[in-house]
Amino acid sequence: MNDDSRLRSWERRTTLPLFVISLLFLTSYAVRVLDSGLSPFWDKFWLVVTGAAWATFVIDYGVRLLLSGRGLRFVPTHPLDAVIVVLPLLRPLRMVQVYNVMKERHEEPVLSLYARVITYASMTALLLGFASSLAVYQAERGAPGASIRTFGDAVWWACSTLTTTGYGDAVPVTPQGRTIAVLLMACGLALLGAVTGSFSSWLLQSFARPNERRPPER
Structure with missing residues (x-):
């Protein structure tokens, strides 16, 4: 071997x-x-x-x-x-390997490609958002001038950061919190791009005429 x-x-x-x-x-x-x-x-x-x-x-x-x-x-x-x-x-980012292992145990995937992408992105966003909320709450609570004082504040911050909204009412002030914010913004952009691309592709396939769905003849 x-x-x-x-x-x-x-x-x-x-x-x-x-x-x-x-x-x-x-x-x-x-x-x-x-x-x-x-x-x-x-x-x-x-x-x-x-x-x-x-x-x-x-x-x-x-x-x-x-x-x-x-x-x-x-x-x-x-x-x-x-x-x-x-x-x-950041271990939730490896969830795709869990799916690959489960896929090997079935001959056919249970979900379509678009559903798999959205499901993976949703579960990753949920776990990553929760983990980031914990980490930033631990770093920010008790810091001078911190706007993230409770775990609820941390969850709200994680949701607005993951969705790239960024209201600005809760922001990290410590170096550790800002490092977590940078990582979460990068992951949020990647997940949002994956979901948007998959949804756009599904729309194109759904509204395409039958002759447009076939690959071009050689």
């Missing part, structure tokens, strides 16, 4: 378990951010869960680095994976 086959085999076996672990990571992180009244025991418990999940992501990246057989050349060819190891809250 060559390096590519071993790497694909590893990814098929670990994608779904890692997705579950990413949800566990998000849950533990959310509990520690939102519940300020945790007892020392539960605070330490959820901290251990968060650290263990993060360590799992690092180990997975290291194993895939070795199985690729390309050494450090693997890093520039998989930039998103490297970013996710540093910022595990």
Whole structure:
């Protein structure tokens, strides 16, 4: 078995378990951010869960680095994976791999291409918005001059940022918050472009005449 086959085999076996672990990571992180009244025991418990999940992501990246057989050349060819190891809250962006694994278990896709794109974009936006709300709330609460003081403010900010609306009533003031904002704006533009392009293509297909849907004859 060559390096590519071993790497694909590893990814098929670990994608779904890692997705579950990413949800566990998000849950533990959310509990520690939102519940300020945790007892020392539960605070330490959820901290251990968060650290263990993060360590799992690092180990997975290291194993895939070795199985690729390309050494450090693997890093520039998989930039998103490297970013996710540093910022595990961006793990929802790898949901497309979960879909690819599930697709291999069915001969035909359950949803059409347009429905798959919109479903993936919607779920990614939901998870990414929630994760960004937690991160920016943790960075901004208590900061001097902060306009994001509650988790509700953070959710409102994430929604307006993801949709590229940007009302300006809630803005991050800390370096960490502004870094999160830049990443969220980039992801929002990408998701919005994917949904808009898919919807436009569906409209063209729906309103095209039958002879226009056929490919041109050679």
